[in-house]
Amino acid sequence: MPHKRHCPLCANPIDPEFRPFCSRGCRDRDLLSWFGEQYRTPGRPTDEEADSLPASGNDD
Numbered sequence: 001m002p003h004k005r006h007c008p009l010c011a012n013p014i015d016p017e018f019r020p021f022c023s024r025g026c027r028d029r030d031l032l033s034w035f036g037e038q039y040r041t042p043g044r045p046t047d048e049e050a051d052s053l054p055a056s057g058n059d060d
Contacts, residue, residue: 005014007022009029014022021027033039 005020006012007014007026008020009026010022012022012026014020018024018027021030
């Protein structure tokens with residue numbers, strides 16, 4: 001018996017056309033979350049972030 005999958009946003013059954021989502025609306029909402037920087041992946045600090053960090057080492 002196949003495992004029923006559900007939309008990661010609203011938990012409705014997925015639609016194969018919009019997999020892994022249930023509809024175009026959920027698919028678009030997920031994309032907007034990426035565009036709005038609500039999802040983040042870890043990475044190295046950028047130059048801007050590195051400038052705001054305290055310097056390591058001795059200042060003697």
